[in-house]
Amino acid sequence: MTEDGKSQAALWILTAAFIANFPAVVAAKSPNVVFILADDFGWYDVGYHSSEIRTPNLDRLSAKGVRLENYYVQPLCTPSRNQLMTGRYQIHMGMQHQIIWPCQPYCVPLDEKLLPQLMKEAGYDTHMVGKWHLGMYKKDCLPTRRGFDTYFGYLTGSEDYFTHHRCYNIPQLNLTRCALDLRDGEEAVTAYKGIYSTELFSQRAISIIRKHNSSKPLFLYVALQAVHAPLQVPERYVAPYSFIKDNHRRLYAGMVSAMDEAVGNISLALRQEGLWDNTVLVFSTDNGGQTLSGGSNWPLRGRKWSLWEGGVRGVGFVASPLLKKPGTVNRELIHVSDWLPTLVGLAGGSTNGTKSLDGFNMWNTISKGFASPRLELLHNIDALYNDIAPCPGRQSRLTLARGVSADSWASSSFNTSIHAAIRASNWKLLTGYPGCDVWFPRPGHNSSTSGSSKVDPLKPVMLFDVEKDPEERNEVSAKFPNVVDYLLNRLQHHQKRALPINFPDNDPRCDPGPTGAWGPWALD
Numbered sequence: 064m065t066e067d068g069k070s071q072a073a074l075w076i077l078t079a080a081f082i083a084n085f086p087a088v089v090a091a092k093s094p095n096v097v098f099i100l101a102d103d104f105g106w107y108d109v110g111y112h113s114s115e116i117r118t119p120n121l122d123r124l125s126a127k128g129v130r131l132e133n134y135y136v137q138p139l140c141t142p143s144r145n146q147l148m149t150g151r152y153q154i155h156m157g158m159q160h161q162i163i164w165p166c167q168p169y170c171v172p173l174d175e176k177l178l179p180q181l182m183k184e185a186g187y188d189t190h191m192v193g194k195w196h197l198g199m200y201k202k203d204c205l206p207t208r209r210g211f212d213t214y215f216g217y218l219t220g221s222e223d224y225f226t227h228h229r230c231y232n233i234p235q236l237n238l239t240r241c242a243l244d245l246r247d248g249e250e251a252v253t254a255y256k257g258i259y260s261t262e263l264f265s266q267r268a269i270s271i272i273r274k275h276n277s278s279k280p281l282f283l284y285v286a287l288q289a290v291h292a293p294l295q296v297p298e299r300y301v302a303p304y305s306f307i308k309d310n311h312r313r314l315y316a317g318m319v320s321a322m323d324e325a326v327g328n329i330s331l332a333l334r335q336e337g338l339w340d341n342t343v344l345v346f347s348t349d350n351g352g353q354t355l356s357g358g359s360n361w362p363l364r365g366r367k368w369s370l371w372e373g374g375v376r377g378v379g380f381v382a383s384p385l386l387k388k389p390g391t392v393n394r395e396l397i398h399v400s401d402w403l404p405t406l407v408g409l410a411g412g413s414t415n416g417t418k419s420l421d422g423f424n425m426w427n428t429i430s431k432g433f434a435s436p437r438l439e440l441l442h443n444i445d446a447l448y449n450d451i452a453p454c455p456g457r458q459s460r461l462t463l464a465r466g467v468s469a470d471s472w473a474s475s476s477f478n479t480s481i482h483a484a485i486r487a488s489n490w491k492l493l494t495g496y497p498g499c500d501v502w503f504p505r506p507g508h509n510s511s512t513s514g515s516s517k518v519d520p521l522k523p524v525m526l527f528d529v530e531k532d533p534e535e536r537n538e539v540s541a542k543f544p545n546v547v548d549y550l551l552n553r554l555q556h557h558q559k560r561a562l563p564i565n566f567p568d569n570d571p572r573c574d575p576g577p578t579g580a581w582g583p584w585a586l587d
């Protein structure tokens with residue numbers, strides 16, 4: 064062997080040793096991931112969007128992290144959670160319509176591989192606290208059967224913050240059933256009656272953090288009940304908001320303060336346990352604020368349950384000492400479906416086993432400010448869309464639906480009476496009835512634009528340059544017919560690949576009885 068050959072051999076041995084040890088090295092250094100999801104938290108409800116509501120912890124964490132200001136979620140609870148857990152658009156699961164109601168016998172399809180399963184395969188301990196809302200009619204649908212080592216929380220979409228009881232009308236049985244919805248693992252638990260859920264869930268998250276053995280990385284998903292209706296909050300959180308005259312907004316502000324404190328407590332526990340230096344904390348809302356329950360998305364148009372920016376542009380940020388450009392505001396296009404590839408990538412894991420992903424790995428975009436790999440965003444396509452809440456200034460939903468039937472794009476391959484929206488770079492196209500389209504006034508301010516007088520009639524096809532016009536005030540489809548054609552074709556492309564909507568009738572066997580708990584009723 065020549066000298067050269069020897070040194071090459073030595074190098075080869077070193078390299079081989081390095082490769083052999085690599086998985087262990089990576090595993091030891093994999094960052095902890097803590098994902099905090101708020102419920103129905105609106106664009107104008109965070110301090111750093113100049114809200115009158117105070118969120119010192121969210122402001123401080125995000126100021127040292129990266130604020131995501133061109134970040135999108137789905138307009139409703141189940142769809143956002145679904146996309147977070149699968150990295151895929153809900154049209155690919157037949158779940159493009161509404162949410163899962165307590166008695167509907169379906170869940171995120173069991174052949175979808177979920178984020179916690181992938182994190183587990185990457186060597187993580189996986190824990191979930193809070194709201195599931197991805198289906199529970201049979202045991203295989205539960206979080207403990209879908210990748211989480213432990214679970215503590217509630218399975219339906221909303222409930223009482225203190226009693227942890229959910230009331231739901233089951234028309235098939237002609238009764239409204241109020242029953243417990245709180246589980247530790249798979250067992251219903253009655254011992255927490257009277258404890259405010261924002262405190263209950265943050266205490267549980269903190270106890271998981273304290274017990275965590277740091278020889279393994281931690282994946283903790285905290286899906287807070289806050290700040291979804293009902294408007295319930297201990298008095299001490301509301302006291303600082305006596306200046307807010309609107310009763311709903313005042314109570315809501317108190318709920319936001321409790322949530323902000325919960326996030327502060329969780330981040331403090333991570334520091335106290337020495338985990339923070341190697342932790343990535345993500346904070347996100349699940350959809351826009353609900354104006355009927357104190358939320359605000361000002362100055363954006365619309366609200367939760369609509370495809371206007373007020374429904375889908377979300378509050379979100381990442382806080383972590385691992386960020387390469389901390390203290391920045393990020394304006395790259397990022398979507399809730401992007402977390403799965405992003406977090407599995409950070410974990411050093413593999414997305415092998417998932418179906419075709421719609422999300423992108425955004426870590427370089429978030430951490431280093433690189434351009435987003437996402438060129439398009441399908442907000443949704445839902446041929447059965449209906450808005451169940453009243454929309455001020457609009458006479459009735461039916462009038463609107465009829466008003467959008469005839470149009471100049473009628474020959475397009477995509478049926479423009481269908482509720483849909485798609486985004487490509489600065490352009491956003493909406494078809495059908497997008498949902499309540501009001502510019503709700505800034506809380507504490509009156510505004511003439513909230514009435515019906517100044518609102519133009521809705522058109523079946525609407526185009527906005529949301530980069531220049533995030534308030535969606537200037538409809539420009541007539542000026543850019545080529546953009547409209549292109550985006551209608553893209554909608555048709557997605558619609559062809561959508562599964563038929565799965566939205567089953569209530570199964571009356573869901574009834575837990577007066578002393579039972581909401582939970583799995585069907586045999587596997």
Ligand SMILES: *[C@@H]1O[C@H](CO)[C@@H](O)[C@H](O)[C@H]1NC(C)=O
Pocket residue numbers: 237
């Ligand atoms: C449903 O229940 C209400 C009150 O319990 C009763 O008055 C009504 O007759 C019931 N309707 C049917 C269709 O059974």
Ligand SMILES: *[C@@H]1O[C@H](CO)[C@@H](O)[C@H](O)[C@H]1NC(C)=O
Pocket residue numbers: 261262263265266321322324325328
């Ligand atoms: C935060 O921690 C403090 C101190 O332990 C506690 O009093 C408070 O209830 C916690 N807040 C929440 C929302 O859990």
Ligand SMILES: *[C@@H]1O[C@H](CO)[C@@H](O)[C@H](O)[C@H]1NC(C)=O
Pocket residue numbers: 276277278
């Ligand atoms: C943490 O886990 C490692 C590896 O399994 C084990 O050796 C160690 O004893 C654990 N530490 C504690 C405090 O449980």
Ligand SMILES: *[C@@H]1O[C@H](CO)[C@@H](O)[C@H](O)[C@H]1NC(C)=O
Pocket residue numbers: 413415416
């Ligand atoms: C992906 O997973 C399958 C089945 O678990 C396995 O056979 C295959 O080797 C994996 N591929 C990669 C690239 O890890």
